[in-house]
Amino acid sequence: MPFDKTSILQDMTSQAGLIHFDNAGASQMPRCVLETQIDHLQLEAAIGGYQSEAQRADAIEAVYDSVASLINCHRDEVAIVENATVGWMTIPFKQGDRILTAEAEYASNYLAYLQIAREKGVIIDTIPSTPDGEVCVDSLREMIDDRVRLISITHVPTNGGLVNPVHEIGAVAHQHGIFYIVDACQSAGQIHLDVETIQCDVLTATARKYLRGPRGAGFLYVSRRVLQTMHPPMIDLFSAIWTDADHYELRPDARRFENWESNYAAKLGFGRAIDYALDIGIANIEAEVTRLAHKLRNRLCEIAGVSVRDIGKRRCGIVTFSVDGQDSYEFADRLIASNINVSVTSPSSTLLDATRRKLPNLVRSSVHYFNQDSEIETFVSAVERLSQPD
Template identity: 50%
Template sequence: MNINKFRDDTPGTKKVIHFNNAGASLMPRTVSESVINYLREESLYGGYETAHKNRESIEQTYSAIGNFIHAQPNEIALLENATAAWNMAFFSIDFKKGDRILTSKAEYASNYLAYLRLKEKVDIQIEVIANDEYGQTSVTSLEKMMGENVKLISITHIPTNSGLVNPVEKIGEVAQKYDCFYLVDACQSVGQYPVDVQNIGCDMLSTTGRKYLRGPRGTGFLYVKKNKIENLLPPFIDLHAAEWISEKEYEIRSDARRFENWEMNYAGIMGLKKAVQYASDIGINRIWKRLTNLAEKLRWELAKLPKITVHDIGEIKGGIVTFTVDSESADDVQNYLSNKGINVSTTSKKSTLLDMEERNLSHLVRASVHYYNTETEIDKFIDTVKKIANK
């Protein structure tokens, strides 16, 4: 990998050490310029006119995403973020009284809140799958829970904390034996991990553009398996998702764009397309290998420091590294690092309540690396954290 080229392509690497890729990655120049150029064209010629002129280029986004995750273009819907995409999929399912939702202990707060919101309206059951000895969702436990009234298996692939990579492919093998939906939250995994919807066997998968894809904020997409689209009715539709036929009739689209709405951030979409193409040109397997090696080095170096505890779990770990510093709050550590030109974030119990409570954790520092980071940056990070620990 030509790391120097990727860093030259990324102006932000000259300004900061960016270990907050699980929040929002630094964009390559080609991504940010595509957004700026499109906005400039809109300002000169008009929004509708610019969209019409760039229609073919906009359409290519669906193919670019489809190729990247091994889906068809008509199985892709463009949305403004991962939560919007996930909610559109989830609330499209026709839940009935007594239906069961099986989910993971590491489930993200926004998803679990949706389960609770649904339960207020429909008497469904929310059941949490136990973890295995590695701290990941237990496939064996899932198999024992399967059976009558399971309507949905909903799994966060790579949680917002803990480095964990859940075994979504093995979970998919179980799901395909039953008449239920399988929804994967891939918010942290697309652009980091080799996501292949055929290997996963999921019916729906949601993600964002801003994290490991290195796209702009305000972008995301939803994958829906072609043979499941007709079984899902979006919670709301507009004149883009459906056609008004008569006073009492409408006809909804037959492709995944039934989950979209008419108004879109086309400048952001142009950036998203460039981000997907940029990652595709590098190769997701090369990206995964590089960033996991960097993350392992970071974990190893942190674990050697006094007063530092690394809190990552899972048989397979990704690019997210979480830790605590004795007698220092996560926020204070983040602020100290920020003042030294190092970007990290924090994660708290309110984001992954079940996981954090089980592990008796409240707040963590989250350092998340990407392929354009360097070993030298890790060394500088470790030296800075060492100073915090020695205060």
């Protein structure tokens, strides 16, 4: 292993005996991320919110550099927002424009497309998947016409280990000059992201998942190529300057998507979490996450009555499964009662994919690089025990 897991484990503050396999829901923060936030909250309490913001101005600015290093962009292309969904912004659509998206698209994104469809008369078309499960790039090419205004793809869906081919999709978008958005909420922190090679115009990510940051923080990347054409859905005196009684000017940088009020403790904690991941190395993280998830899938497949539901040629740290005759919510509750954190992904969070594959509620176990082989064995034994009829 190219990093020292012992020191990684020493950086954890989790409850003794707890197995955290819910890193796709919200992961566990390293101690330094927790301390960064507590430290700032204490400063706010001691000297005042505005005063501590001024005192920590350099560190706050450095968060934008951290995001820029993580995804290879310029700091002025980054907005720190309260979650990734808030980053969804208006593109100037017109009636009849088409949005092309993936079958395993996340509900919040699809809901935004539905809202745009209702307001602007835009058409939503789903790109078929390959037999392996990822977005079929050949089908995408065939679907391109003059009306395609946006290609919007979830890199790693919420309901399984699938990794969509965002680079190949980006090459098609670039060739045809089509606006391209990548939802990297589930991939940021477990898969290397480079917006230059992905060739996306916008990329969104959240702090709390594989980046191991705090809740209530995320970032939005908006490329310089498109920034000036994009108007935030809501503005205030931070995102724009009130120039005269009838006019305002938007900020020139991506922070036009931010608002005046912000949780600075969370922002600083987010920056620390990104630096922590970069210190370990995203390639090292990805290798370990992939190894552990592969092992977990194989071990679960050996259990009678357990069906692993992951698809895709390339798979990441999310492992979903169902158990014959068992309700996934009850099953997850029983795992949690055994000190093993998992979550449940319901059909409504990826409705098209779930309908096509006739998926029930699924137990979602998602591993991170700090998880251990011994935890997989404990987890598998628990699933074995709980899946037996009483």
